[in-house]
Every structure is written in structure tokens, then in C-alpha cells.
Amino acid sequence: MNFFEQPLSTGWAFKDRDDDAPDAWMPVTAVPSTVQQDLIANRKLLEDPYIGLNELKAHWVNEKSWIYRTELKRPEIPIGTKVDLVFDGLDTFASVTLNGQNILTSSNMFIGHRVDVTKLLLESDGPHILEIEFDCAQLKAQEVRSKYPDHRWDGFNGDMARLAVRKAQYHWGWDWGPVIMTAGIWRDVRLEVYSARVAELWPQTQLEPNHKTATVTVTAEIDAAISGNYTASFCLSLRGEEIVRQNFSVKVSSSKSVEAKLQINNPELWWPHGYGSQPLYDMSVSVSGNAKELHKMSKKFGIRSAEVIQQPDKHGKSFFFRINGEDIFCGGSCWIPADNLLPSISQERYRKWIDLMVKGGQTMVRVWGGGIYEDKAFYEACDESGLLVWQDFMFACGNYPVWPEFLESIQQEVTYNVCRLRHHPSIVLYVGNNEDYQVQEQANLTYNYDDKDPESWLKTDFPARYIYEKLLPEAMAKLSPSTFYHPGSPWGDGKVTSDPTIGDIHQWNVWHGTQEKYQIFDTLGGRFNSEFGMEAFPHMATIEYFIENESEKFPQSQVMDFHNKADGHERRLATYLVENLRMATDLETYIYLTQVVQAETMMFGYRGWRRQWGNDRQCGGALLWQINDCWPTISWAIIDYFLRPKPAYYTVRRVMGPLAIGVRREHHDWSVVHARPPTTSKYEVWVASSGREVLHGTVELRFLSVASGQDLRPPSVYDVTITPNGTTNMVSDGIIDHLTQPEAHVLAARLWVDGHVVARDADWPQPFKYLDFSDRGLEVKAHNGTTPGQQILTISARRPVKCLVFEERENVHLSDSALDIMPGDEQTVTVSGFSESHSPLKYRYLGQ
Structure with a gap:
């Protein structure tokens, strides 16, 4: 038989386990689903937990x-x-x-299951009743802890x-998400x-250093219902054209x-995208x-x-990626x-997210360890678009226990998911956990890096080390x-997790921690x-989704605060704004200012x-927290729940372009010097390139009055030979004398290659609150495009x-936004789907 x-996607019913009423059973539209989705679909037994304070009304479901x-x-x-009954995911007990x-019986959300039910189905003609009881994970967790x-x-x-x-750890609530179990x-x-x-197919590739030859070692697992002789046929193809085929005769008893x-x-x-194409071979x-x-x-x-690449250098020890x-x-x-x-995330929605990241000039996405091993649609989209994946294992912000049954469950989880994901070329790194070593440091748990005896780690008050340094690497x-x-993550050879000379770091001293000025962010970085x-x-349309009452539409309303789960967010936002x-009190302006x-x-x-990537790889990469949201909220995301980009999405895209120009004057901390202006300022100009070829271009640097828009002195023009895949420093010791040139001015830089402006940057006097942005003379003219x-x-x-920001509308896409516009430098934005x-x-801009 073939x-x-x-599929068992329809025909289901569900009920509260403890409800014995005759009408307790309710229909399920389709599975996969969650009980919350099914309750919402049934007679409004649950209101949308994403609106208003409804999350609180949904907490009873958790119990x-x-x-x-x-x-x-x-x-x-x-x-x-x-006949096998196959479950790809049961949440959770x-x-x-x-x-x-x-x-x-299952207690791990991340594991799939296969059960032979042949005998049970053959025992009778039916009816065959399949029931799944889901014990309360919240109460069960507390019981296990005790x-x-x-x-x-x-x-x-x-x-x-x-x-x-x-179970996905963010279900217990996080500093950006609700408590929805x-x-x-x-x-x-x-x-x-x-x-x-x-049963399993694993293509391993070995690429020779000269890239002229690749060996593909394919392992297939064959399961058979009865012992017999079978033929296994291996076929490798590319874009539908067969490259090679091999046949094997195998005797299979149960598996082989x-x-x-x-x-x-x-x-x-x-x-990776931007460096070449993404051909995908097909192994069948x-x-x-x-x-x-x-x-x-x-x-x-x-x-x-x-x-x-981790090698000693003058900065400590490198940490960067080398592909081909x-x-x-x-x-x-x-x-x-x-x-x-989770079941509400469609394949199309995954594709839209990945497409936004790629169009945003992003090279890598980090799948964070407090969520899930993502759906195959996520990784397939990354494969096809050339987005590198940093894959955390699902441990986050805690000191995990290690009793034997728990370790066995973790072992099964790792085996199931690595086997599921290992063929994806986009995945270039697996990481043991998110911030668990920081928990170890802050809780003063025992960690002696020089102790290499795994059995001794199990006896300490930080036994989770056994998971990250023995179970997972093995x-x-x-x-x-x-x-x-x-x-x-973060981690660096057992050093303190904030060590900037080794491994990767999480730099939270802007926003959290010491709340440093964002203008000095680059001085706070590490190797990665x-x-x-x-x-x-988020944009106003997103806020209007979760705020129902007009009376709540102000920056400090209860619903607004409820949808910001970050501790101390009021103080932190206020600090950076003020x-x-x-400051502004009307909501739309306040939204814009935070953006x-x-x-x-x-x-x-x-x-x-x-x-700092430069030519010595001081910094190997930067992964902002975070790209997305799990509900309509106020958070660190640069694209909100409804896939509406915030202005930061566009500023990141420009900085991450194939060619980017940078201009910056030295930071003058106005809060320390009590608003006294500097007498002189140093400034720097550079070009960053991710290309592989030497390019020749021209850099123009203008000194523009903020008040009048006039050039305060003739532009400086430099011919530049652009270093491939590195940084070309143009000016490192420029001086502005504020006594002879006291007027507040913008340093505006443009990079020309082959007669076209390919990159822009502007350095403004800080802080913006001291500047008068009235009467800008802005003109935005719309013309029909060619399509x-x-x-x-x-x-x-x-x-x-x-920061000229255009309105974000559904299915309308902007080629750029969050722009700085200089006199004499007309810019264009292409709008599609209009x-x-x-x-x-x-649109709006600062000071409007």
C-alpha cells in the first residue's frame, strides 16, 4: 500500500474538564488551535484578550x-x-x-509524538473516540516546584x-507580553x-575550501510495518533537474x-542575501x-x-561569522x-515578517530562547530569502532544575527539534540559553569555569550548567x-557576561541599567x-485597536500602561524624552516623539x-531587541504586531545598506556641563561597505545652519576609494570652532558613486529640544509612478x-521614511499599493 x-483537523469538540453539564461540549472550528481561540469562537465565552484590560478577564482560563x-x-x-497517530505538538501536560x-502521556510542548494505534483501531468497527486531557500547566508547574x-x-x-x-516561557508573561497560558x-x-x-532524512554537506566540490552525505531512516526487502532510492536535484541518483537494496525488520x-x-x-543567491537543492x-x-x-x-571566528586579537577575542x-x-x-x-500565525504572516527583515537590510535573526522552536514556514522563508538564523534553545532568564526525568525530557526535545531543523542552511548557530548565566551572576549562584567535572555541576546551586555545557553540546x-x-547568550568562555572583549553581550545600559545617553551607544558595545x-x-492605528474608549486615549492612561509590560517604563520613557x-501631551505627538x-x-x-566592523572585526554584529511583538503593545519592537514598521525600521535599513556613510561629532554631554555649549567639537566621516569590490566615489560634507538652511562654509568634497567589506575612514580629526561658528548647524554628508547619491547621513546638534524647528519650508509632491x-x-x-515620518497603512509600502531632508537635496520615496x-x-516631522 502507498x-x-x-488529517484530523476538524470534527473536534472541547470542554472544561470539570464541567459535567450536558451542554458542556463546544465545537472546535479547526485544529491546530488553543483553548483561548476556541473559547473566543464559542458564544463569546472569552473576549479578545488583546483589547483593553481583557487579559485580566482571561486569566481564569489559565487555571x-x-x-x-x-x-x-x-x-x-x-x-x-x-497506522500511526501523529501529534506535531501538544500544549503541554x-x-x-x-x-x-x-x-x-506528554509533558513537553516542544516534542512531537507518534503512536502505533493499529491494534486499537482493528479491535472494533467503532466508534473510535480520541480524547486529550490537558492538565493546567500553571497549577501543575507550581505543584512540581513545591x-x-x-x-x-x-x-x-x-x-x-x-x-x-x-512550555514556551513567555506564556507566563514577559516584560513585553501578557500572561496567557x-x-x-x-x-x-x-x-x-x-x-x-x-521516517527521517538528513542531508549533510561538506564544502571543499576551494568551493569546487561538495560532498552530500544523506542519511535516511526507513520504517517498515513488516520485515522485508525494500529499495531506497536517493535523488538529488536542483530547480527540478536531476543531478544524481543512487539506489540501495535494504532489508528492514522494523527500522533501518x-x-x-x-x-x-x-x-x-x-x-546570505546581499552576498549572492540562495539556490536550494532538493534531496528526496x-x-x-x-x-x-x-x-x-x-x-x-x-x-x-x-x-x-573566535581568535585572539588586539581587542580581546573575535566573534563574527564567516560564510563560504x-x-x-x-x-x-x-x-x-x-x-x-501560536496557531494564528499563518504561513503568509511568517513570509511577511521575513520579507520585512530582508527589505530592512537585516542579515541575521535571532530566535530567542523564551519562545518556541519556530514553525517550518519560518525557516523555509529564511532559507529562500537568505536570512541567517541564530537559534537559541528554549531556556530563558532562569536557573533551570535537572532532576533525571526533566533531563530526559530535554534530551528528547533537543533530539526532536535539531533533527527537524538541521537541514536548513539559514541556521548557522545554536545557543544554549538566553541570559541564564546572567541569572547565575545576579543570584550569586556557584559557577567555577575551571571545574570541568559535569557530575559536580549537578550538585551545585547552578545545576543548569550541565544542560548548557554537557547535554546540549554532546x-x-x-x-x-x-x-x-x-x-x-550572553557568554564568553566563562568570563563575566558583560565582558566586551569576548563572546557576545547584551547591552542594556541604554534603557535599563545605568540609562546612558543613547548618543554614546557605540562606545558601550562588545565583540557581538x-x-x-x-x-x-506603535502607530496610532495599532493603539486604536486595543483602546476602545476615547477617554483612555492619552499617553498615561491605564489601558496604555497596561499594554506596556516593561518595569519602570514610565520613568525610562520620560527620561529619554525629557x-x-x-515634551507634548497630545497622544499623536507623544507617539511620534517616542518613535x-x-x-x-x-x-x-x-x-x-x-x-567597528572595520577591517579588524572589532564588532562582529548587532541584533536589536526586538523586531516584533506577540500582541498589540508598547515595546522595543521596531515593527508592531500588525506588521507596521516604526521609524527605527527605516533608520536601521539605511545604516545597514550595502554602502553607508557616517558623520558624527563628538558627544557633548549637556546634562553634565549644565547646557554650556562646547567651544570646539571634533568630527569624523567614514564609509562602510559590505561589497566585495573596491569602489570609487565622492563624499560631500556640508555645514548647514539649522535656523536658516544656509551653508555656513563651502562644502568639503573628498574623493574616496571604498574598502570592500569594511570601513574607510575619511575624516578622523575634523574640528569645528564654535567661537567663530557659533550658529547651530547640521553636518550633512552624501556619498556619490557613478554619479548617483547612494547614501546619506546627518549629525545634528544635541539635544533636539534646544533647536528651533519652525518654518522648515517642507514640500511633499505626489506623482503617479510607472506601475x-x-x-x-x-x-x-x-x-x-x-525625521520626516509618513503614515503607515495596511498593504501600502514605503521605500523609505524617517528621513532627514536638507536644503538643495531633493529626495524621493516610492509608495506601492496606493x-x-x-x-x-x-506625515509629520520634528517640531511640526
């Missing part, structure tokens, strides 16, 4: 247990076949019965009982009928591994019996080499789950040996900056750290304009 699959039930239609089961018999009073339950965010449960069939469930099947080695001459290499394995194909599995993979022998500055973002109700060595493993951020409000900008601060903060960080739905905006100004019936896009 392989047959029967309940639930039962899901369906009646299976027994498939045809020919002699010599078996699940007990499964079929016809009243327990067939599965059994281990000697463990140090230390950590950040949420109830520390979460550490005892293998989901339960349910959160990934696909199905019946599979087969006589033999390909088969390995083939295939050689590819002159392989097409997979590159079919299993046949009696000359009949029984099952086939295919996986797409890329051929590339990926290294993390090419050093890559990894500018990008950290990713959290895109929803609290699993990686077996399951995906060619992928680099890093014990934690894997977290940093600044909060900003230090830099003239200006975020955009400037991200620009200062990225611009300086990309410069339907396209509009071209031409923008000019008589005086310098700061209809003639649309009203003109609104």
Missing part, C-alpha cells in the same frame, strides 16, 4: 484543565500495514486516550515555577497508514538507516517494495560553509513568537556536528551585540558598531528637516 495520510475529543473514522488498513485506553524546595528558583520575568515545565493541539495531528515509510554519499562538482553556493528518498513506490520524503537544503569564506557583519534583530495564540556533536554551538534596544509606541525633546528617540537610538548603535498602485513622492525643504481612491499619506 503511504496514506488522514483550568481542558478536554478535547473527536471520533476517528477508521481508515482502510490492509494486511501488512500499520497532555494525556491521550483512544477508546478509553491511555496511549500517550516538590523541589531545595532548588534555587531564581530568574527574571514571570512565575519561576515556569522553570519546571517545558495556552493549552490545546497547537500543531498538526493526523493518522498515517503505511507498509513502509521514510541507509546512507548515501553524493558528490557535486562546481556546486551553486547558498549565500523514496522507499519501494515489489517495484512499487511506497513513500517518499524530500527536503531542501543549501550548500555553504558557516564558521564562527566571506566575513559577514551580522546586523539584524531578535525574534519573539509573533503571537501569544547532542549537537551527534545530531548536527557541523553547526557551531555557543553555551549561552546580541541584544540592545529602546522602547517606542533629556532630548520638547524619534527609538529611531535615533538604533541609528547611533548600528552606525557606530558597523563602523499601477505606485506613487512617487518628491520631498524638498528650505531648512533642515528632522490607490487613487486613497487620501494623501499623512
Whole structure:
């Protein structure tokens, strides 16, 4: 018999386990789902927890247990076949019965399950009742915690009982997300009928240093219902054209591994976007019996080499990525789950997120360790678009326990997910945890890096070290040996996690910590900056979604504060606003001002750290916290829940362009000198390139009066030979004498290559609150583009304009925003998806 699959997506009902009323059972629209989604769909038993204060009304769901039930239609089961019931994900404490018999007990959300139900289905004609009871994860976690009073339950965010449960940790609430404890069939469930099947397929690639040859070692696992002789056929193809095929005769009793080695001459290499194309080879394995194909599995993979370069140098020890022998500055973002109700994230929505990151010039995304091992659609989109993936294991901000059953569950989790993900060329790094070593430091837990005895680690008050420095690296060595493993983020060879000379760091002394001025962000970096951020409000349309009452539409309303989960956010936002900008109380202006601060903060960080990539790789990359939100909220995200980019998205994109110019005067801390102006200021000009070729260009530097828009002195013009994949320093010792040139002025730089302006930058006098931005003489003219739905905006100004931001509308896309406009330098923005019936896009700028 050929392989047959029967999805079990419909026909389900659910109820509160403790509700015995005759009408307790309610219909389920479809699975995958969560109990919250199903309650919302049933007679409004639950209001949308994302609106207003409704999260509080949904907390009762967190404390309940639930039962899901369906009646299976027994498939045809020919002699010599078996039937497996397959669960790709159960959330979280699940007990499964079929016809009243327990067939599965699970306590790990991250593990898939396969159960042979052939005998049970053949015992009777039916009905065959499948039930899944989901025990309350919140109460269960507290119960488990109480059994281990000697463990140090230390950590950040949420109830520390979460550490005892293998469930997405952000479900317990985080400093950007609500407390929504989901339960349910959160990934696909199905019946599979087969006589033999390909159970696993793993293509490993080995690329020769000269890139002329690649060896693909393919391992296939064959499962059979009955012992017999089978043929395993391996086929490698690219874009539908077969390259090589190998057949093997195998005798299978229950399962059998088969390995083939295939050689590819002159392989097409997979590159990060911006460095080359992303060809994906297709590896398929079919299993046949009696000359009949029984099952086939295919996986797409890329051929590339990926290294993390850690070598001693004058700055300490490097930490950067090298792909196919090419050093890559990894500018990008950290990713959290895109929803609290995970099944609601469609494949299309994943694609939109990845597309935004790629269009935003981002090279890497970090899948954060407090969420989930993402859906295959996420990684497939990264593969196809060339977005590198830094993959955390799912441990975050805590001191995890290590009793034997828990370690066994973790071992199964790692095996299941690494095997699921290891063929993706986008994944270039696995990391043991997020900030657990910081918990160790702050809680003063025992950590002696020189002690290399793993058994002794289990006896300390920081036993989780055993997971990160023994269990995980040993699993990686077996399951995906060619992928680099890093014990934690941040982490650097056992040094203090804030050490800027080694490993990666999370730099939170802007916003958190010492709340440094964002203008000096680049001086606070390390060898790889894997977290940093600044909060900003989302756009007005997003706020109007979660605020129902007009009376709540002001910056400090209760609902507004409720949708900002960050501790002390009022003080921190106020500090950065009041230090830099003239304050406002109307909501739309306040929203805009927070966005200006975020955009400037991200620009200062990225611009300086990309410069430090330089030619000696002082900084290997920067991943901002965070790209996205899991609900409509106020957070560090630079794109909100509804995929609306904030201004910071555009400032990051410009700084991360293939060519970027930077101009900066030295920081003058007005708060320390009590607003006394400087007498002189040093300034610097440089060009950053990610290209592979030497380019020749021209740099123009203007000194423009903020008040009049006039050039205060003739522009400086420099011919520049641009260093490939590095930094070209143009001016490092420029001096501005404020006694002879006291007028506040902008340093405006442009880079010309082949007669075109390819990059701009502007350095403004700080702080903005001292500047008069009235009467800018801004003009925005709209013209029809060359394609339907396209509009071209031409923008000019008589005086310098700061942070011109255009309205974000659904399905309308901007080529640029958050612009600085200088007199005599007209800029254009292309708007796509614009209809003639649309009203003109609104916009605003600083001081408007």
C-alpha cells in the first residue's frame, strides 16, 4: 500500500474538564488551535484578550484543565500495514486516550509524538473516540516546584515555577507580553497508514575550501510495518533537474538507516542575501517494495560553509561569522513568537515578517530562547530569502532544575527539534540559553569555569550548567556536528557576561541599567551585540485597536500602561524624552516623539558598531531587541504586531545598506556641563561597505545652519576609494570652532558613486529640544509612478528637516521614511499599493 495520510483537523469538540453539564461540549472550528481561540469562537465565552484590560478577564482560563475529543473514522488498513497517530505538538501536560485506553502521556510542548494505534483501531468497527486531557500547566508547574524546595528558583520575568515545565516561557508573561497560558493541539495531528515509510532524512554537506566540490552525505531512516526487502532510492536535484541518483537494496525488520554519499562538482553556493543567491537543492528518498513506490520524503537544503571566528586579537577575542569564506557583519534583530495564540500565525504572516527583515537590510535573526522552536514556514522563508538564523534553545532568564526525568525530557526535545531543523542552511548557530548565566551572576549562584567535572555541576546551586555545557553540546556533536554551538547568550568562555572583549553581550545600559545617553551607544558595545534596544509606541492605528474608549486615549492612561509590560517604563520613557525633546501631551505627538528617540537610538548603535566592523572585526554584529511583538503593545519592537514598521525600521535599513556613510561629532554631554555649549567639537566621516569590490566615489560634507538652511562654509568634497567589506575612514580629526561658528548647524554628508547619491547621513546638534524647528519650508509632491498602485513622492525643504515620518497603512509600502531632508537635496520615496481612491499619506516631522 502507498503511504496514506488522514488529517484530523476538524470534527473536534472541547470542554472544561470539570464541567459535567450536558451542554458542556463546544465545537472546535479547526485544529491546530488553543483553548483561548476556541473559547473566543464559542458564544463569546472569552473576549479578545488583546483589547483593553481583557487579559485580566482571561486569566481564569489559565487555571483550568481542558478536554478535547473527536471520533476517528477508521481508515482502510490492509494486511501488512500499520497506522500511526501523529501529534506535531501538544500544549503541554497532555494525556491521550483512544477508546478509553491511555496511549500517550506528554509533558513537553516542544516534542512531537507518534503512536502505533493499529491494534486499537482493528479491535472494533467503532466508534473510535480520541480524547486529550490537558492538565493546567500553571497549577501543575507550581505543584512540581513545591516538590523541589531545595532548588534555587531564581530568574527574571514571570512565575519561576515556569522553570519546571517545558512550555514556551513567555506564556507566563514577559516584560513585553501578557500572561496567557495556552493549552490545546497547537500543531498538526493526523493518522498515517503505511507498509513502509521514510521516517527521517538528513542531508549533510561538506564544502571543499576551494568551493569546487561538495560532498552530500544523506542519511535516511526507513520504517517498515513488516520485515522485508525494500529499495531506497536517493535523488538529488536542483530547480527540478536531476543531478544524481543512487539506489540501495535494504532489508528492514522494523527500522533501518541507509546512507548515501553524493558528490557535486562546481556546486551553486547558498549565500546570505546581499552576498549572492540562495539556490536550494532538493534531496528526496523514496522507499519501494515489489517495484512499487511506497513513500517518499524530500527536503531542501543549501550548500555553504558557516564558521564562527573566535581568535585572539588586539581587542580581546573575535566573534563574527564567516560564510563560504566571506566575513559577514551580522546586523539584524531578535525574534519573539509573533503571537501569544501560536496557531494564528499563518504561513503568509511568517513570509511577511521575513520579507520585512530582508527589505530592512537585516542579515541575521535571532530566535530567542523564551519562545518556541519556530514553525517550518519560518525557516523555509529564511532559507529562500537568505536570512541567517541564530537559534537559541528554549531556556530563558532562569536557573533551570535537572532532576533525571526533566533531563530526559530535554534530551528528547533537543533530539526532536535539531533533527527537524538541521537541514536548513539559514541556521548557522545554536545557543544554549538566553541570559541564564546572567541569572547565575545576579543570584550569586556557584559557577567555577575551571571545574570541568559535569557530575559536580549537578550538585551545585547552578545545576543548569550541565544542560548548557554537557547535554546540549554532546547532542549537537551527534545530531548536527557541523553547526557551531555557543553555551549561552550572553557568554564568553566563562568570563563575566558583560565582558566586551569576548563572546557576545547584551547591552542594556541604554534603557535599563545605568540609562546612558543613547548618543554614546557605540562606545558601550562588545565583540557581538546580541541584544540592545529602546522602547517606542506603535502607530496610532495599532493603539486604536486595543483602546476602545476615547477617554483612555492619552499617553498615561491605564489601558496604555497596561499594554506596556516593561518595569519602570514610565520613568525610562520620560527620561529619554525629557533629556532630548520638547515634551507634548497630545497622544499623536507623544507617539511620534517616542518613535524619534527609538529611531535615533538604533541609528547611533548600528552606525557606530558597523563602523567597528572595520577591517579588524572589532564588532562582529548587532541584533536589536526586538523586531516584533506577540500582541498589540508598547515595546522595543521596531515593527508592531500588525506588521507596521516604526521609524527605527527605516533608520536601521539605511545604516545597514550595502554602502553607508557616517558623520558624527563628538558627544557633548549637556546634562553634565549644565547646557554650556562646547567651544570646539571634533568630527569624523567614514564609509562602510559590505561589497566585495573596491569602489570609487565622492563624499560631500556640508555645514548647514539649522535656523536658516544656509551653508555656513563651502562644502568639503573628498574623493574616496571604498574598502570592500569594511570601513574607510575619511575624516578622523575634523574640528569645528564654535567661537567663530557659533550658529547651530547640521553636518550633512552624501556619498556619490557613478554619479548617483547612494547614501546619506546627518549629525545634528544635541539635544533636539534646544533647536528651533519652525518654518522648515517642507514640500511633499505626489506623482503617479510607472506601475499601477505606485506613487512617487518628491520631498524638498528650505531648512533642515528632522525625521520626516509618513503614515503607515495596511498593504501600502514605503521605500523609505524617517528621513532627514536638507536644503538643495531633493529626495524621493516610492509608495506601492496606493490607490487613487486613497487620501494623501499623512506625515509629520520634528517640531511640526
